Amino acid sequence: xxxxxxxxxxxxxxxxxxxxxxxxxxxxxxxxxxxxxxxxxxxxxxxxxxxxxxxxxxxxxxxxxxxxxxxxxxxxxxxxxxxxxxxxxxxxxxxxxxxxxxxxxxxxxxxxxxxxxxxxxxxxxxxxxxxxxxxxxxxxxxxxxxxxxxxxxxxxxxxxxxxxxxxxxxxxxxxxxxxxxxxxxxxxxxxxxxxxxxxxxxxxxxxxxxxxxxxxxxxxxxxxxxxxxxxxxxxxxxxxxxxxxxxxxxxxxxxxxxxxxxxxxxxxxxxxxxxxxxxxxxxxxxxxxxxxxxxxxxxxxxxxxxxxxxxxxxxxxxxxxxxxxxxxxxxxxxxxxxxxxxxxxxxxxxxxxxxxxxxxxxxxxxxxxxxxxxxxxxx
Amino acid sequence: xxxxxxxxxxxxxxxxxxxxxxxxxxxxxxxxxxxxxxxxxxxxxxxxxxxxxxxxxxxxxxxxxxxxxxxxxxxxxxxxxxxxxxxxxxxxxxxxxxxxxxxxxxxxxxxxxxxxxxxxxxxxxxxxxxxxxxxxxxxxxxxxxxxxxxxxxxxxxxxxxxxxxxxxxxxxxxxxxxxxxxxxxxxxxxxxxxxxxxxxxxxxxxxxxxxxxxxxxxxxxxxxx
Numbered sequence: 001x002x003x004x005x006x007x008x009x010x011x012x013x014x015x016x017x018x019x020x021x022x023x024x025x026x027x028x029x030x031x032x033x034x035x036x037x038x039x040x041x042x043x044x045x046x047x048x049x050x051x052x053x054x055x056x057x058x059x060x061x062x063x064x065x066x067x068x069x070x071x072x073x074x075x076x077x078x079x080x081x082x083x084x085x086x087x088x089x090x091x092x093x094x095x096x097x098x099x100x101x102x103x104x105x106x107x108x109x110x111x112x113x114x115x116x117x118x119x120x121x122x123x124x125x126x127x128x129x130x131x132x133x134x135x136x137x138x139x140x141x142x143x144x145x146x147x148x149x150x151x152x153x154x155x156x157x158x159x160x161x162x163x164x165x166x167x168x169x170x171x172x173x174x175x176x177x178x179x180x181x182x183x184x185x186x187x188x189x190x191x192x193x194x195x196x197x198x199x200x201x202x203x204x205x206x207x208x209x210x211x212x213x214x215x216x217x218x219x220x221x222x223x224x225x226x227x228x229x230x231x232x233x234x235x236x237x238x239x240x241x242x243x244x245x246x247x248x249x250x251x252x253x254x255x256x257x258x259x260x261x262x263x264x265x266x267x268x269x270x271x272x273x274x275x276x277x278x279x280x281x282x283x284x285x286x287x288x289x290x291x292x293x294x295x296x297x298x299x300x301x302x303x304x305x306x307x308x309x310x311x312x313x314x315x316x317x318x319x320x321x322x323x324x325x326x327x328x329x330x331x332x333x334x335x336x337x338x339x340x341x342x343x344x345x346x347x348x349x350x351x352x353x354x355x356x357x358x359x360x361x362x363x364x365x366x367x368x369x370x371x372x373x374x375x376x377x378x379x
Numbered sequence: 380x381x382x383x384x385x386x387x388x389x390x391x392x393x394x395x396x397x398x399x400x401x402x403x404x405x406x407x408x409x410x411x412x413x414x415x416x417x418x419x420x421x422x423x424x425x426x427x428x429x430x431x432x433x434x435x436x437x438x439x440x441x442x443x444x445x446x447x448x449x450x451x452x453x454x455x456x457x458x459x460x461x462x463x464x465x466x467x468x469x470x471x472x473x474x475x476x477x478x479x480x481x482x483x484x485x486x487x488x489x490x491x492x493x494x495x496x497x498x499x500x501x502x503x504x505x506x507x508x509x510x511x512x513x514x515x516x517x518x519x520x521x522x523x524x525x526x527x528x529x530x531x532x533x534x535x536x537x538x539x540x541x542x543x544x545x546x547x548x549x550x551x552x553x554x555x556x557x558x559x560x561x562x563x564x565x566x567x568x569x570x571x572x573x574x575x576x577x578x579x580x581x582x583x584x585x586x587x588x589x590x591x592x593x594x595x596x597x598x599x600x601x602x603x604x
Contacts, residue, residue: 017431017589035590037430038483040460055428084598088590111589112433112597113578114484132485132575133552134522140554142520144509152554176460176483213508215522 080232091173124244158190196220399535451534455527489573519551
């Protein structure tokens with residue numbers, strides 16, 4: 001019988017949970033495995049083969065010679081502290097969609113919180129976490145096949161944004177799932193900036209029809225490049241182009257001030273109108289009916305047009321201050337045409353202060369002529 | 380708390396929880412069962428695989444204000460990675476056996492139901508991802524259907540396991556973030572009901588240092604190794 005003195009729990013060897021080095025079964029080159037026991041796929045850095053780690057050896061799963069030549073904005077094995085949690089970049093995937101776009105997914109790992117993805121597209125970054133639950137429609141049905149106009153997910157409401165097929169183009173590093181270059185999955189995205197809900201579906205075939213075998217949902221949050229750069233101590237970042245998918249409205253902050261300015265200007269303009277119209281005297285300075293006898297009119301010609309001209313001197317108007325005058329004419333016309341010219345002549349100086357005329361065709365013309373005038377030297 | 384000796388090697392064997400019938404000796408890996416006031420040998424268990432889990436026997440924490448301590452574990456291999464079911468002892472507790480399912484930062488706290496509305500003859504093969512499933516008037520949806528192979532176990536357990544044992548398991552979720560897992564290993568389906576949790580919800584007191592990471596790298600106050 002074995003005698004043991006120690007009654008406390010025998011501590012496990014933490015030293016054994018560290019990176020391991022293997023030999024590639026295809027080319028014999030060294031393969032470094034950062035997370036033995038976790039990674040289900042690792043790519044050989046020499047021959048490009050996708051390998052499956054077992055306890056003591058690597059098994060060849062897929063031969064893929066195309067080297068990973070994409071720029072690693074976060075280099076493999078780089079560590080950083082993001083959102084207070086220390087992560088290590090263990091794998092990078094480049095995927096493309098069926099609209100000609102492509103993006104990079106950096107797989108970062110923390111043994112306590114699990115894996116996260118930093119998805120970079122056109123210089124915009126999203127911090128993505130895969131959650132155990134799925135998105136639900138407003139009447140609490142799971143959006144299994146991915147599509148719904150509105151979604152409730154992770155305690156937030158989202159609206160449908162886009163759907164596409166994502167294909168794995170290239171990989172480097174190691175992953176906790178079976179990586180297959182060329183694997184294609186259906187993706188649906190929902191937005192509620194700065195958040196994004198993504199459903200990635202695996203489809204299978206049954207009786208000639210495709211159906212959803214897996215529905216994996218992730219919560220994404222927009223992260224500004226500066227935060228990533230500081231977290232991972234990066235020298236340079238990919239330049240941002242356009243707007244990010246879930247980027248919050250950058251003008252939101254200015255919106256309040258824009259509204260404030262608009263309100264102030266509106267108030268100022270309204271005040272000006274109210275004050276100036278209140279200052280108007282609204283006094284009637286002339287009110288006459290003018291009988292016009294066509295016989296008194298002079299026949300004139302302008303090109304091919306013949307017209308009758310008349311002059312009428314009405315009288316005087318007295319003004320005490322700078323003001324607007326409104327002349328209102330009411331003239332019955334029938335198959336006729338009239339043009340009125342109003343002359344205001346300063347009695348003292350004899351100067352023509354203003355003339356303004358308006359034309360009108362058939363029908364009754366009740367027209368107004370506005371003239372702005374100030375009294376000047378005389379009245 | 381029951382103190383015993385391993386029938387194989389004589390090392391001390393402790394039963395902390397009333398639900399525990401079985402225990403794996405941490406020194407000789409023999410599994411024993413409590414039988415009529417004595418311990419009977421059941422067999423030798425395989426070695427556990429180092430899967431980088433941050434939890435360990437003896438880890439304590441809090442869920443919904445209830446303190447718990449990890450006293451046992453069953454490790455599964457689902458083909459896509461390892462999965463642990465940590466058996467919990469909850470202070471002042473009268474409920475069914477409590478478990479903390481864990482892998483890669485996802486945590487599920489569940490309680491074994493003694494009975495549920497599920498039919499005894501419900502077949503694993505009849506279930507499909509996406510279909511609804513009612514458990515005691517609570518509407519769930521089938522999320523994942525998997526077959527997991529038991530690798531091994533440690534500590535105290537409410538039931539035994541044998542290696543080469545394939546557990547057909549169905550995971551279900553609902554709109555309230557509740558979680559249910561149905562184990563079809565036995566003749567009748569066994570239902571475990573609970574909720575989905577994240578690392579920060581667990582209020583763990585200590586975690587293992589793995590892959591070059593230390594407890595403070597989790598970014599949680601007061602967490603030690």
